[in-house]
Amino acid sequence: MTAIAERGHARPVAPPGVTMAAALNQALADALSEDETVLVFGEDVGALGGVFRITDGLAARFGDARVFDTPLAESGIVGTAIGMAMNGLRPVVEMQFDAFAYPAFEQIISHLAKFRNRTRGRVALPVVIRIPYGGGIGGVEHHCDSSEAYYAHTPGLRVVTPATPGDAYALLRQAIECPDPVIFLEPKRRYWSKQAVVLDHAGATLDQAVVRRPGSDVTLIAYGGTVGTALEAAEAAAEEGRSVEVIDLRSLSPFDDETVTASVRRTGRAIVVHEASRFCGYGAEVAARLSEQCFHYLEAPVLRVTGFDIPYPPPHLEEYHLPSVDRILDAVDRLQWQETRPAVKAGG
Amino acid sequence: MASVARDIPRGREPRELLPTGTPLRLLEADGQAVRHSDLDLPGDDVLLALHRKMVLARRFDTQATALTRQGRLAVYPSARGQEAGEVGAVLALRPQDWLFPTYRDSMAIVCRGVDPVEVLTLLRGDWHCGYDPYEFRVAPQCTPLATNTLHAVGVAHAARLKGEDTVAMVMLGDGATSEGDTHAALNFAAVWQAPVVFFVQNNGYAISVPLAKQSAAPSLAHKGVGYGVPAMLVDGNDAAAVYAVVQDAVAAAAQGRGPTLIEALTYRIEAHTNADDATRYRDQDEVDGWLARDPLARIRQHLLARGLLDEPAIAALDAEAEAEAAALRRRMNADRRHDPADLFRHVYAEPTPDLRGQQQELWAELAAAADDPEVSR
Numbered sequence: 179m180t181a182i183a184e185r186g187h188a189r190p191v192a193p194p195g196v197t198m199a200a201a202l203n204q205a206l207a208d209a210l211s212e213d214e215t216v217l218v219f220g221e222d223v224g225a226l227g228g229v230f231r232i233t234d235g236l237a238a239r240f241g242d243a244r245v246f247d248t249p250l251a252e253s254g255i256v257g258t259a260i261g262m263a264m265n266g267l268r269p270v271v272e273m274q275f276d277a278f279a280y281p282a283f284e285q286i287i288s289h290l291a292k293f294r295n296r297t298r299g300r301v302a303l304p305v306v307i308r309i310p311y312g313g314g315i316g317g318v319e320h321h322c323d324s325s326e327a328y329y330a331h332t333p334g335l336r337v338v339t340p341a342t343p344g345d346a347y348a349l350l351r352q353a354i355e356c357p358d359p360v361i362f363l364e365p366k367r368r369y370w371s372k373q374a375v376v377l378d379h380a381g382a383t384l385d386q387a388v389v390r391r392p393g394s395d396v397t398l399i400a401y402g403g404t405v406g407t408a409l410e411a412a413e414a415a416a417e418e419g420r421s422v423e424v425i426d427l428r429s430l431s432p433f434d435d436e437t438v439t440a441s442v443r444r445t446g447r448a449i450v451v452h453e454a455s456r457f458c459g460y461g462a463e464v465a466a467r468l469s470e471q472c473f474h475y476l477e478a479p480v481l482r483v484t485g486f487d488i489p490y491p492p493p494h495l496e497e498y499h500l501p502s503v504d505r506i507l508d509a510v511d512r513l514q515w516q517e518t519r520p521a522v523k524a525g526g
Numbered sequence: 527m528a529s530v531a532r533d534i535p536r537g538r539e540p541r542e543l544l545p546t547g548t549p550l551r552l553l554e555a556d557g558q559a560v561r562h563s564d565l566d567l568p569g570d571d572v573l574l575a576l577h578r579k580m581v582l583a584r585r586f587d588t589q590a591t592a593l594t595r596q597g598r599l600a601v602y603p604s605a606r607g608q609e610a611g612e613v614g615a616v617l618a619l620r621p622q623d624w625l626f627p628t629y630r631d632s633m634a635i636v637c638r639g640v641d642p643v644e645v646l647t648l649l650r651g652d653w654h655c656g657y658d659p660y661e662f663r664v665a666p667q668c669t670p671l672a673t674n675t676l677h678a679v680g681v682a683h684a685a686r687l688k689g690e691d692t693v694a695m696v697m698l699g700d701g702a703t704s705e706g707d708t709h710a711a712l713n714f715a716a717v718w719q720a721p722v723v724f725f726v727q728n729n730g731y732a733i734s735v736p737l738a739k740q741s742a743a744p745s746l747a748h749k750g751v752g753y754g755v756p757a758m759l760v761d762g763n764d765a766a767a768v769y770a771v772v773q774d775a776v777a778a779a780a781q782g783r784g785p786t787l788i789e790a791l792t793y794r795i796e797a798h799t800n801a802d803d804a805t806r807y808r809d810q811d812e813v814d815g816w817l818a819r820d821p822l823a824r825i826r827q828h829l830l831a832r833g834l835l836d837e838p839a840i841a842a843l844d845a846e847a848e849a850e851a852a853a854l855r856r857r858m859n860a861d862r863r864h865d866p867a868d869l870f871r872h873v874y875a876e877p878t879p880d881l882r883g884q885q886q887e888l889w890a891e892l893a894a895a896a897d898d899p900e901v902s903r
Contacts, residue, residue: 217687243687249717254676254710261680264665266688281706288670289677296654296666299872333873357875385878432878 195372201343202232202308202364204377205350206270210240213268216354218245220255220272220308229274230310230369252282256307260289263303270354276311277320283328290359291334306353306360311339312403312453313485313500314367316493323490324454326402329361330431330463337430338384339363341405344375345428348382356384363430365403387434389441393423396447396510399438399464401427404451404501411506420510430460438464439471446477447513451501456484478514538754545747545759549791552766555819557827565770570834575617576765577829578843580609580822583633585847586642589854590632590649594800598858600651603630607763607795610821611727613637614768615790618776619695624681626665626674626696634697638662642850643857652862671702675711675724682720682779693779695723695772701732703746712753712787721779723772724755724787727762729794734807747789755787762790763821766828792821866892 196204209216218233218240224247227234237245248255252273259269273279279286286307293303313322330337336358340346346364353360390405391412400408405426412422423441427434442448448468450461461482468480483501491499551560552567559567568576587606593599605612612633619625619638627634635645640657647656648667655666665681668674678696685692702708703726715722726746730737743749750757756778760771768790775786793816797804804813829835870877870885877885 249710249713251706251710251713253707254679254714257673257676257707257710258680258683258714261677261682261694262684262687263680264659264677265681265684265692267684284670285673285676285707289673292654293666294875295872297659297872298653298655300658300660301666302875336874432880435879 195374196343196377197370197372198340198343198346198364199230199232199369201347201375201377202350203234203236205347205354205379206233206236207239209270209351209354210236210244213354215266216244216268216270217262218270218272219248219259221248221250221252221274223247223272228272230366232308232364232369233272252279253285256282256285256290256305259305259307260285260293260303263305264293264301268304268306268354270306270308273307273309275317275321276309276323276325279307279309279325282307286329286335286359286361287332291332294358295334302357303359304354304357306350306356306362308350308362308364310366310369311363312365312367313490313496314403314453316496318493319490322496324452324485326361326363326430326452327454327458327460329363330460334359335431336360336384337363338428339365339402339430340428341365341368341390341400341402341426342375343371343373344377345388345426347377348379349384349428351379352382352384360384363402367403368406371406385429385432385434387425387427387429387437389423389437390426391422391424393421393445395421395423395445396449396513397423397425397438397441397445398449398451398506399425399427400451401430401460403453407501407503408451408506411503411510414503414507415510418507422510433463433467435467435471439468442468442472443475446475448472448476449481449483449506449509449513451483451506453485453500455487456482457487459484478512481509481512483509540751543751543754543756545745545750545757545789549759549761550767550771551761551764552770553764553824553828555763555824557824557829557831559828563767565767565774568766568769570832572617572769573766573825573829574834576610576613576769577822577825577835579613579617579637580765580825581843582847582850583609583613583637584822585851586636586854587633589851590646591796591800593646593650593855593858596859599646599649601799601801602632602646602649603799604796605630605633605794607816607821608727608729608792609633610765610768610825611725611762611790611792614765615695615697615725615772615788618769618772619693620776622663622690622692623776624663624665624678624692624694626678626681626694627667628671628674628697628699628702629667629669630699631667631697635664635667638664640664642854646858650858652864653868672698672705672707672711674698675702675708676714679711679715679718679720679722679785682715682722683718686718686721686782691780693721693723693776695725695776697725697727699732700726700728700730700737700740700746701735702726703749704732704740712750712755712785715785716754719782719784721782722785723775723779724785725772726787726789727792728789729762729792731794731798731808733798733802734804736807745789747787750787753787755785757787757789759789759791762792763819763824765821765825793819 644656747757
C-alpha cells in the first residue's frame, strides 16, 4: 500500500486553507444537494448551525424539512433516525458532545447495529451519527470523552474518525453513501485546524488507513486528535536521528491490517497513541493484532501512549492526561534500541 | 371494510386531550350493545371478521404455548385474553400502514397476514426475525421494550416528509410506558405531528410487577396530555371498541392531525411466558374474574344474539382453526437445517476481512471435528 497522503498537517498551512469544520459543513451541503433522501437533524443544528457550527447555514439553504432541530433527547434522535432509514431516508444526525451520546446507546447497540443482521439483510440502516469527541479544548466534564472503544466493540457498526480537513470531507461523504451505519467521530480539538486541500471524495474509501509520514525505525499508530501530536513527535524524533513513520488509522472498524502490518513488519517497532484511557482501550486491540501478525518482526513490545485510566480530568489538569509529544518520544526511547542494535542508526 | 368510526373531535386544549373517565366501550361484557357510546358500532362484516380472527388468533396462541412443552419453541409469551386488542387494532390498519409489535404480539402479526412459522422464527431460536418487514409492513418483534416507539415515529415522520399516506402503529405494554423511549417518542411525535398511533395494552402486569408499582398516573392514557397528545381509554376486551378507536386514530393521523395515545384495559391470562410462574405474584381469583370477561365470548354472544352467527358457523370456524393449528404443528415439527455461514452474513453489507477470517476459523474447526472419530461418532 502506497497511500501516502498530504503531509502538511504538522506544518503551518498558508491562509487559504480550509478548516475541518468548514470541510464537514461542505460535505453535508454537497450530500444534501446531491441526494434528496439525506436529512440532517439533532440538537441546535438548525438556526444555530450546531454548537460547533458544523451545520451552519444548512437549514436556511435546504429548508427545515431536511435540516432541523429535534427535542432534546439523544435516544429519540437515533431511534427516529432508525425509523426514517427503514422508510428510505438517509439521516445524518448530530450528537452534541461525546458523553451526551450515551442516552442513545441502547438504540445504537441494540437496534442500529443489529437491524440488518436480525432481518437477514432485508432492512439496511444507512444512518450516520456524527459525534464531536475527545479533549484538548478545555471543556468541562462530560464534554471530552473518547468513546470510540464502545462503538468499535460493537459488530455491525463502522467507526470512522478523520484527522485532517481533506479526510473529514471525503470520509463524511463516504459515510453518508455507505449502506452500513457509521459512527463518525470528529476530533473537536482539530475542528479549526486548516489544510490547503481540494475537497473531493472520488476514489476515497471508508476503511483504509493512511501513512501520513513515512519512516523506517518505528511506527506510530494514531487516529483523530492524536495524529497531529504523533506527527509533531515524528518531526522531533527526526532531529534526534530517528526515522518515525506515522499511520493515521481513519477507520477504527473495520481495521486496516494491511497498511498497519506492512509498516510494522518493516520498522519492527510500534506505538499506539490515543487519548482514551488505556485499559480495554482501542490500543489494546491494535497491540494484540500486532503481536499476532508481526511477532517475529518485532524488536520490542508494542507500547501504548494513552490517557490515564481516570475519568476525564478538569481543564486545568488535562495537559497531564493527554498524550504529548514528550510522552511519545519517551515511549520511542523505551523500545529496546540498545539490546538489539549496537548503536542508534544515524540519519533515519 | 367500510369506515365506521365517528370522527371524534380533538383539540389542543388540555381538557380535550384527556381520555374519558371510564373506558370507551361498544359491547357490554354480556355482548349487549352499549346504549349510548361515543363510538359507532362497526358494520356487520367488521364484527364477523373480528370474531373470526380472534378465534384463529387464540388457537394459534394455545398451539404456540403447546409447542414450548414439546421443545419446538424456546419460549413463548402468550397474549391469551388480549385477543380483542391484538386483532382489533391490527384490523383497523390499512395495507399501507406500519405495525411495530413486541414479543407478546405474535397474534397481531399473524392477523396482519404474516406466515405463522415466520412469526415464530424468533421464538423457536432460528433467527431473530423470520419475515420480511417490508412485505406486510411489520417491523421485527421488539424485545427491548419501548425502543420501537421511536422507530414508529421515524417511519411515520419519513412518510410525511415523502408525502406518503402511511400511519405507523406501535404496540406496547403497561410496563413499557415507564421506559424513557416511550416518553421521547410521545414527545417527538407530538412536536412533529407525526402520523403515529401508540397502542398501549395495559394487561395489569410487567412480568410480575403490577400496575400500581409501575405508575401513579390516573390512567396510562392520562400521560398523553403532558405531551400534547390526545388520548383515549378503551375497554381492551371489547374488540369492536378497540377497532373503532384505532380506526379513528389512524384516520386522524392520516389527515395530518398527529399522534394518538390509546390505552386498552385488558388482562394477561397466562403467565409472562411458559418459563414464568404467575402463582408467585397473583391470585387465581383475580385470573378467574378476568376469564369471566372473555373478549372472544363477548363478541360471539353479540353476534349470536343478532343472528349474524350460528352454531354451525362456529363449528366450521373451529375446524378451520384446528386445521391451521395442525398445519403449524406439522411445519414446526420439521427439523430445520442450520447453516453456520449464516452467522457471518448480514453483519455488514459486505463481510469485513475480520469476518471472512473468522468464518475460515470456524470452517477449519468443523473440518477438524469431522475428521476426529471421537467427535464425529
